[in-house]
Amino acid sequence: MSKLDKESKISLLKTMLTIRKFEEKVSENFAAGQIPGFIHLSIGQEAVSAGACFNLRKEDYISTTHRGHGQCIAKGVEIRPLMAEIFGKSTGYCKGRGGSMHIASLDYGMLGANGIVAGGIPMAVGAAFSAKYRKTDQVVASFFGDGATGEGAFYESMNIASILKLPIIFVCENNKWAEFSPQQVHMDIENVAQRAKAFGNVAAETIDGNDVELVVDAMERAIERARSGNGPTLLECITTRFHGHYEGDPQKYRPKEDIEGVRSKDPIVRYKTKLKEEGVLDDAGAEALEKEVEGIIEDALQFAKESPEPDSKELLNDVYVN
Amino acid sequence: MAETRYIRAVNDALREEMERDGSVFVAGEDVALAGGSFSATRGLLDKFGADRVVDTPIAETGIIGLAIGAALTGLRPVVEIMFMDFITCAMDQVVNQAAKIRYMFGGKPKLPLVIRTQCGAGLNAGPQHSQCLEAWFAHVPGLKVVMPSTVTDVKGLLKASIRDDNPILFIENKTLYGLKGEVPDEDFTLPIGKGDIKKEGGDVTVIATSRMVHQALKAASKLSEEGIDIEVIDPRTISPLDKSLILDSVKKTGRAVVAFEEVKFAGFGAEVSAMIAEEAFSDLKAPVQRIGAPFCPVPFSKPLEKAYLPGEEEIVEAVKKVVK
Numbered sequence: 001m002s003k004l005d006k007e008s009k010i011s012l013l014k015t016m017l018t019i020r021k022f023e024e025k026v027s028e029n030f031a032a033g034q035i036p037g038f039i040h041l042s043i044g045q046e047a048v049s050a051g052a053c054f055n056l057r058k059e060d061y062i063s064t065t066h067r068g069h070g071q072c073i074a075k076g077v078e079i080r081p082l083m084a085e086i087f088g089k090s091t092g093y094c095k096g097r098g099g100s101m102h103i104a105s106l107d108y109g110m111l112g113a114n115g116i117v118a119g120g121i122p123m124a125v126g127a128a129f130s131a132k133y134r135k136t137d138q139v140v141a142s143f144f145g146d147g148a149t150g151e152g153a154f155y156e157s158m159n160i161a162s163i164l165k166l167p168i169i170f171v172c173e174n175n176k177w178a179e180f181s182p183q184q185v186h187m188d189i190e191n192v193a194q195r196a197k198a199f200g201n202v203a204a205e206t207i208d209g210n211d212v213e214l215v216v217d218a219m220e221r222a223i224e225r226a227r228s229g230n231g232p233t234l235l236e237c238i239t240t241r242f243h244g245h246y247e248g249d250p251q252k253y254r255p256k257e258d259i260e261g262v263r264s265k266d267p268i269v270r271y272k273t274k275l276k277e278e279g280v281l282d283d284a285g286a287e288a289l290e291k292e293v294e295g296i297i298e299d300a301l302q303f304a305k306e307s308p309e310p311d312s313k314e315l316l317n318d319v320y321v322n
Numbered sequence: 323m324a325e326t327r328y329i330r331a332v333n334d335a336l337r338e339e340m341e342r343d344g345s346v347f348v349a350g351e352d353v354a355l356a357g358g359s360f361s362a363t364r365g366l367l368d369k370f371g372a373d374r375v376v377d378t379p380i381a382e383t384g385i386i387g388l389a390i391g392a393a394l395t396g397l398r399p400v401v402e403i404m405f406m407d408f409i410t411c412a413m414d415q416v417v418n419q420a421a422k423i424r425y426m427f428g429g430k431p432k433l434p435l436v437i438r439t440q441c442g443a444g445l446n447a448g449p450q451h452s453q454c455l456e457a458w459f460a461h462v463p464g465l466k467v468v469m470p471s472t473v474t475d476v477k478g479l480l481k482a483s484i485r486d487d488n489p490i491l492f493i494e495n496k497t498l499y500g501l502k503g504e505v506p507d508e509d510f511t512l513p514i515g516k517g518d519i520k521k522e523g524g525d526v527t528v529i530a531t532s533r534m535v536h537q538a539l540k541a542a543s544k545l546s547e548e549g550i551d552i553e554v555i556d557p558r559t560i561s562p563l564d565k566s567l568i569l570d571s572v573k574k575t576g577r578a579v580v581a582f583e584e585v586k587f588a589g590f591g592a593e594v595s596a597m598i599a600e601e602a603f604s605d606l607k608a609p610v611q612r613i614g615a616p617f618c619p620v621p622f623s624k625p626l627e628k629a630y631l632p633g634e635e636e637i638v639e640a641v642k643k644v645v646k
């Protein structure tokens with residue numbers, strides 16, 4: 001089991017809290033009409049992002065999805081430009097051109113969120129190829145949902161990664177929903193991890209993705225496998241989507257029990273309780289941590305709100321390298 | 323005549339055609355249990371059951387392939403690609419397979435399939451959820467490309483598309499889903515390949531598609547205050563194109579503006595302008611003007627998207643330019 005020290009445990013909790021509070025603010029501001037476009041939140045799924053990115057280095061890569069704020073934060077990107085991008089401001093990571101679904105921060109190894117389901121997976125394989133080619137010891141974690149495993153791009157990517165033994169971890173955040181359809185509508189098997197059987201060199205695991213330390217452990221094994229040249233891993237993390245598919249989704253398709261039951265699976269409450277039981281954290285410590293995180297988010301929110309909108313004169317910039 | 327909304331008209335067309343013909347079925351992501359991401363297929367599962375209203379995985383190639391195979395073997399599929407942008411995931415099935423099968427196979431098979439999708443910017447949906455890509459498909463022989471702008475048109479053309487024996491890309495516009503309008507009470511279809519004069523006028527012909535039809539109509543009332551009387555033509559079908567309707571109008575007015583939402587470069591407007599130049603040059607009193615989107619992806623942020631999206635003002639300006 002986990003050999004995490006006290007500092008690591010608190011750091012994991014802090015990452016999860018940061019994601020939660022960041023997205024809660026996004027949710028509030030979206031509801032208040034401050035944020036344009038579509039917003040997909042990962043509230044309830046924080047343990048996957050925090051755990052999976054915990055042992056990644058700054059120079060390792062990730063790719064993510066329309067539900068990717070959590071992974072950005074866990075990978076360590078700066079909170080201010082992240083928030084600003086979601087508000088469509090010129091100080092955002094993509095100068096307001098991409099928004100929530102298209103955040104990228106190459107300086108932090110964040111190769112991009114994606115509005116196309118499974119669209120990031122083939123590119124992540126390319127980054128893994130590049131890391132192997134350049135002998136940099138970097139690894140790649142490509143995040144996607146259970147629904148994305150219906151796309152051909154997923155299988156093509158797994159096959160190439162398997163054949164070439166690439167240093168990549170395919171991290172499936174299985175929240176049991178693909179937009180408005182439950183898992184049984186789009187998958188005829190119990191676990192996404194079973195899909196790895198079709199390839200020669202892909203290790204696979206299904207874990208409780210709401211247990212952050214389990215995610216850390218499983219990723220540690222997968223990262224070790226990738227860095228030592230043994231090829232890809234498909235890591236399926238079972239988790240829970242608290243909100244609708246997008247903000248404002250009335251969730252008419254979702255059984256009441258499913259919506260009401262989610263809070264009992266809260267990975268943050270669970271981890272906080274565990275850390276208190278272990279004596280890693282006391283009430284005062286927890287409160288201080290929350291305050292600290294709230295400060296970071298509040299600062300980013302102010303920054304985003306006060307930042308200027310992009311100048312429409314820049315509309316045609318950057319279509320090509322000049 | 324009954325008043326309804328664009329999205330309801332789509333739903334009614336699907337329901338009526340499924341009632342009429344047992345070989346019509348609907349498939350796509352979230353179309354059955356959830357009733358469609360934009361509720362186009364709401365209620366169909368309850369009425370027709372899971373054999374005829376089929377939820378698929380997120381698998382665009384699979385969805386269009388399913389339609390092709392089913393159409394080749396006797397069914398009439400109407401499949402949904404949630405956003406037009408996602409059809410790019412299935413280009414082989416659309417372009418290399420569906421469009422060519424009848425020709426390649428010596429004219430024997432029919433391929434009665436409809437791919438319904440929606441396009442359009444204006445909701446800050448960003449570069450991967452806002453595109454208008456109709457020119458790509460109009461460029462492919464073997465496909466028909468339909469792009470209705472009104473409630474009546476969407477219903478009549480969808481019903482006609484379902485009854486047509488060719489593969490059809492049926493492009494709705496997300497910003498029109500809430501639009502109200504009247505539809506005939508009786509069963510009706512509208513001919514594919516026939517355009518419609520949305521407003522008669524004698525000074526300038528404005529050929530507009532989809533959302534831009536409404537922008538052109540707004541421009542028309544503004545221009546009429548200045549004594550300029552424009553004729554608004556909606557081709558409704560991008561391919562095949564109702565050439566004679568456009569040419570006759572241009573011959574009458576002597577001036578043409580083409581207004582469409584997709585990127586202007588190499589787009590629908592280039593085809594229409596070239597056609598006018600080839601076939602009605604001597605009737606022209608001014609060069610044809612095109613209104614389209616600038617040559618960049620659809621940006622997310624509000625001011626950028628606003629700057630991107632062509633509309634009423636651009637049409638007014640272009641019309642003034644050709645009457646000068």
Ligand SMILES: Cc1ncc(C[n+]2csc(CCOP(=O)(O)OP(=O)(O)O)c2C)c(N)n1
Nearest residue numbers: 067115116117145146147148177178179408
């Ligand atoms: C190629 C493509 N098809 C369809 C969609 C529409 N869409 C967006 S998210 C989504 C569901 C994705 O489900 P999953 O991969 O499980 O991720 P989750 O939303 O549960 O995080 C769908 C169908 C899309 N964005 N891209």
